[in-house]
Amino acid sequence: MLQISLFRRIVIFAILIGGLVLALPNAFYTRVEQSNDARAVIESGLSNDDLSAVAGQWPDFLPSGLVNLGLDLRGGAHLLVEVQVEDVYAGRLDALWPEVRDVLAAERDTVGFVTREESGTDELRVRISEAEGAARALELVRGLARPVVTVTGAGASDIAVSADGPVLTVTLSEAERVATDNRTMQQALEIIRRRIDEAGTREPTIQRQGADRILVQVPGVGSAQEVKDLIGTTAQLTFNPVITRTTDPATNVAPDEILAPSLDEEGVFFVLERAPVVSGEELVDAQPSFDQNGRPAVSFRFNPSGARAFGDYTAENIGAPFAIVLDGEVISAPTIQSHIPGGSGIITGRFTAEESTNLAVLLRAGALPAGLTFLEERTIGPELGQDSIDKGKLAAAVGLALVIVFMGLSYGLFGWFANLALILNLCMIFGVLSLLGATLTLPGIAGIVLTVGMAVDANVLVFERIREELKTAKGPARAIELGYSRALSAIIDANITTLITASILYAVGSGPVRGFAITLGLGIVTSVFTAIFVTRLFIVLWFERRRPRTIEV
Template sequence: MLHIDLWKRVLIWLTCAVGLWLALPNAFYPRVETHNDAEAAIAKGQTGPELSAAAATWPDWLPSGLVNLGLDLRGGAHLLAEVQVGDVYEARMEAMWPGLRDALRPERAAIGTIRKQPSAPDEIRIRIGNPDGMARALEVVRGLARPIQTLTGVGSTDIEVRPEGDQIVVTLSEAEKLASDDRTVRQALEIVRRRIDEVGTREPTIQRQGADRILIQVPGIGSASELKDIIGTTAQLTFNPVVARGSDPDAQPGVGEKIVPALDEEGLYYTLESAPVVTGEELVDAQPSFDQNGRPAVNFRFNTTGARKFGDYTAENIGAPFAIVLDDEVISAPVIQSHIPGGSGIITGNFTIEESTNLAVLLRAGALPAGLDFLEERTIGPELGQDSIDAGKVATMVAFAAVLVFMFLSYGLFGIFANIALVLNIVLIFGLLSLIGATLTLPGIAGIVLTVGMAVDANVLVFERIREELKTARGPSRAIELGYEKALSAIFDANITTFITAVILFAMGSGPVRGFAITLGLGILTSVFTAIFVTRLMIVMWFERRRPKTIEV
């Protein structure tokens, strides 16, 4: 006999209600978006009657999650930038010269005078006064080589040293160049992401392409030139004394103090002296390394001015913490263990190798490490995006209407039940997209249109099976029950294979392909749910009320 437990009925209708609740804001997109933007501005400390009025455009007790519109729907800017990784080599060589000079000075008795010679950007040439001391000079310089840290451990050294007559030639090793290129692109990627996030745009696409390129797509921004200006701004990196730490963001700081949140520890706030000890402009380098116990750490180095200020401060504040602040967020607050002369220090902690690498990236994120060469620039106007939305709406409505008419003409009352389930199916898709904050692109709309056509497949299988069972004269109740039971395996087999394809597309694809995979995958899940549970529940409720002796499908 047809029967569905009460708790199952409540759960099915509750799921549909939650989906409708989550999808509701998308029906009032401009109002909710204005509300969300105003709330974000208020959260950053901005105030004003305009913001308060904008925040009040949507009730706080209603959900405010929206389906983000991609670049092709909303308009915006598209940039493809190539990172000039070679620029870093010259800076590394320049930063290395003081250390080489200081290491060779005590050996003057054996090697003679030390003179830096004109050289290529990616090398240092040092002429020594006494060529007979070349062996000793090479030994000293090679002693400055550092092991290269990788995710698999320690590889080769970072420099190569060779003699050429009375000159010592120091270059970066090939392994170090590869590692440096990777760090440079990662650093540029992090800086670009932080700069764009500051603008508050919704769901920008910032991803690495190939070895040295970055794809940047920002919906809702005016033009590509405006986006380039945003990327060109400089991050603010400072090293500040720590006064206290706590969990109250509204605590009143003292004169000359400020409260700054921790980057990686939610709910933790630091009270800092507003005047920094040194700033990111005085930071020369920060690299992942290992401490004396072999644990991952981060080495950093200041220029001459920063080294002097940092050395004086650490000598006077042993045992006190100091904060590394990036864009008004504390990324680390190590304790000063000893006097740190020379402008070099090490940050230790319970880091993994990947975490120490990421921290080094953040420390270097005060400015772009190398120039960006913009290979491709496009500005997509909102009118073009609106045309895409309108075309997608028309396509969806035409497909939707065609399926509704077909199902009604083919299956009568049962077709109406399937049509109601199809409407709920679309609602559930938008509810899930809003819940996970997914980005809807033009291929994503194509996935929804495809889902509309595929959504009734399960119902068609069930209804055709019910027709066959009715021919056995077992009665309508038994025919409906057997129709669902025998069609279930075919429904799962057909949808699981398609769902696996969607997962593979999402994992292996990028951009538009992933947008299509998301809507297709979610559409399969909601289609199976509405076909197996929602349509069946409506049929059971109708059958319990009418108790027909015969049915037509």
């Protein structure tokens, strides 16, 4: 007999109601979006009557998740960034120099005095005064090599060392360069994502392209320059010992020293030791604050290893200046008055409140491991996005109208049951997209339009099967039951193959292709649910109420 248990009916109605409730905020998109933004500001600690009024535009007890609009629908910034991975080689070799110096200085009787010579960014050149000790020096420096920590570089060393008389040349091995490039790209991706997330933008697209490029798409921003200002700053923070102060920009410095301009005092330069005491990598927190004079500043805190190194240095160098260096410029160069334990401090300078907040965001997100070059940038205006939305709505409305008319004329009352299920199906798609916080793009709208056409396929199979069963004069109830049971395998087979295709598109595609695959895949799942369960429930409820002796399909 044609029956559906009470429990299954409750579950089906619960799923439908849940999908409708989750999709509801999208019908009031602007109001809900403003309310969500106001609540986020209030949660950050700021509150006033205007914010409370805006937050109250949408009730707390209703879901507030929205389908995020992609770059092509909302407008925003598109950037293609090249990461200068070679910059990291110089930093690695600079960090290696103190180890090389110390290990050679320990055997000064054999190798003599050790000095660093000028060299390219991809090599470290070290001269020893005793040429006869070159073989021993070579052995000592090679002993500093470590294995490359990658699957492809297993068994290889991270450095290559050669000798030309009394001069040793240290370079990164090929395996280490490949591993370094991969680490640099992963770190750059993560830091760019953190910086953009800190700024509160919605659903940015940040993904690697090729060996050394990153695609950045940020919906909802006014211009590409805003994003460039946010992610383009290296924010490399170091604390370096000060050797001397000068006003001569042409001051000669040794290979293990650097000349950095002062940010506060124009025309003033500092000669600093190249190797920092601690770096921004050891920061665990940075927050905007104010100094003792009420001027904007940035307070910071180190991790345990950074706190220990910073504390030891300040204890041993009381009365000496040290420099706080940001991206090659000296922010300030205070004199150490006393031991600074605990690993916390404050950065002062000529900051505005906004600059101190931005600097704290950059430091908290972390320093970029290498410089960035912007190869491509463009701003997509919101007018173009609105035009895409309007055309997408028109396409969906026309497709939906044609399908509804066709189903109503072809299958009568059963066709109108299928049409009602189709509308519920679209609501469920938006409900699931809202629940997942997914991003809807123009190809995603194409996936929804395609789903409108595909969603009634299962109903067509069932209704045609019911027509065939009615010819055997088994009665309407039996015909409906057999129609659903015998069409089920064809429905599942057809939709599984399409779902596999959508899964492959999602796995190997990127950007717009993934947006299409997501909406297509969700549409397949929801359309099968509505065809097998929802339409059937409508027919059963109608049949139980009317008990017709014959039916027309």
